[in-house]
Amino acid sequence: MNHRSSNETPAVGRLSVARVKARRFGQCALVATGAIALLGSCATNAPQDTWQPKGPNAKMIDDLQQPVFAVAGIIGIIVSVAVAYVIWRYKDRGQPIPEQTHGKPALEITLTVIPALILAVVGVFTFRVIFDLARTDDTQLVINVTGQQWWWEYDYPVQNEWGITQPIISSGQLVMPAGTKVLLRETSRDVIHSYWIPALNGKRDAVPGRIHTLRLEADEPGIYAGQCTEFCGLSHANMRMEAVALSKEDFARWIANQQAAYQAPAEGTLAKEGEAVFLNQCVRCHQVDGLKRPDGTLAIAAPDENVWSGAAPNLTKLMTRNTFAGAMFDLLRDACRDDVWKADSAEFGVKYLAGVDEACLNVNDLRAWLRNAPEVKPMYANPALLTETNGKYRGMPNLGLSESDIDKLVAYLLTLK
């Protein structure tokens, strides 16, 4: 007799083992995918969750999408179950092919009319929401928003009713009063970007040469995170934004502080030396309103000569913001940041308006940024390689600052409050 040794497996057996393994792998992959989706939905730290509206505009969208999702889900389940039943019921078991018929007008008309009616109902409510979200006639505060690679600029036009008697310009964080209908007038300096604070409204593209509007309104004071949602180049993923809603009183304080005159650092301090470094290096692109050169003339930045988009963040009152580098980095250490983010509505304004002090400054990220910005945020910032842009940067270049200069600059920037 021809005996196989015990470790020999018949070919058919090997095939079935492989099939079983493949099936198990498939099942594991399916379970893992489901688990990831399930666990993902359990995340508590999800500041860009579209299902948690924090203002009337986002609520309008939520009120529309909830029933639409429910109806679509029910229809999806019905269709899936029907397909599964048909697959199981009429599986090829060798039975004869049933009689073939063509056309059932009543059924076809029914299956056309019902979806049409459902879509018509959804369409009516959708159009209503679209038109409500496009309203501009009830605006209470206007803010101009300009996108560029890879940060957002906010400027507040003169609006005397809000105490804005001179334009305010900021970046990284959009500060607005809670319970107020704010209208963003969006545009872009280079490519198409898209502004999206999920908790406050849907998306709106910022397109060069065009002014697009987006309504925002926050019910309560707090910080609401967002993200550029139109691919805009190398650091698109790092082009973030935060909308900060303050009570009207706190917003008035913020306005007043933003319009306050520039305070030069005291003579003989490290910050004063930092001001000199700023004037030598940073003012080529970054404006600090009120900053004067040693000869007494105003220091006017020239980003139009150095940056492809023609602009760089205005750093006036930098330390009243909580972020820098297009909101990619926090100016606050984690503990201080959590203290602001997790503050209740009553305390939030006070904590936010306190700004950034030396104890809370995220000095590591700030120093790393000043040391070599392109190393910590991908940017096209090597002028030698930028022939297409005539040597103009996209983003901040490596300035080659010494550690001593960085010390001085950090001390100076801390005074910009």
Add this chain to the structure above:
Amino acid sequence: MFKVGSKLFLGLTGFAALTLVAYLIFVERLALGGVALSVVFAVLVGLSAVIIMINDGDSEVQPRDVSLVRASMWPLVTVVGFVLLILGLVVAQVYFIFGIVVVLAALTEWLVQAWSESASDDAAHNESARRRLLHPIEFPVIATLGLGVIIFAFSRIMLAISKSAGAVAFIVLSSLVLLVGAIVALRPALKSALVSGICVAGAVGIVVGGIAGQGAGLRTELAEAAAEGHFLHRECGEEKSKYFDKKAMKTISLRTNPVAIVELRGGVLSAIMTGFNEPQKIVSVPRGNPVTFIFRNFDDAERRMVASLGTAMAAGAETSTEKEGHSDSNETCTQLIPQGAEQALTVTYAKPSIAQEDPLTLTVPGVTGQAIEVVVP
């Protein structure tokens, strides 16, 4: 070794190679013509290789029935093409390229005709084979050329006659086309010769009109406007240009999403901006970014809007006015527009307002005490 077809293609390949070399030496290197000739040469090399490989399709040269050979104009056209080609080497590239096109087209026709005439002993069959091969190429090419000539001739007519006469000409011509089309549709039994005759007569009429129009030249205002060069300059003071289309941008505001619509109404200048419920006197615009204003004139008189660009402009930057030959000016403007019209004006403010000695403004000459302040943060 080589049969007739192979020899022909080898000869053509050699000719293409010589032409390419001559072009590269005498006309221009690395130009489009060189690329085109290289492609022609490469294609002929490929075709030669194929025809040699298949041994001319194993065809046998049959004694030809001379009566099947028709008279052909293609040798003559080919010679004309060669003349153009050689002339182009000396005079101008355009003749050279045209010569290549003529030579290639004539050779193609000649070759196919010669091939078809020896295809069989049946002249009708031979002609049918030629048509089957060439009509899919000939018809679109002839139609394109014919339409091109008609369109060009019609454009000459329209540029020669006055605007009013042009409108009439359009109406008459389109009515005639509609009428003929309707007749043909209603009477399908109409003789094709009659329809062809009408179409040919119409085409000839347009071509003759076009020749006459070309002879007459541009109508007066177009000729004067071209001499004036008004598209190349713009005055923000007294208007020096006589001819321009004042309503050219009448509906542009529907498409541009401007930063502000500046209206002159009842002697008052105001800016209408989305989001602001009341007309504004201050407009805030981002620095270093092109922004578009729409100027609407509701005044009785013709007006223009002037935007001051400030004393501090970007170093080395070209403003729109500098581009137009007014480097001494730090303002730009719309054209004079009549009551009810509107125009767009796109401006880039490279420097912030704090860098300017005087406020940046939008004003309308002749309207005193009215200005919109432009703030650039």
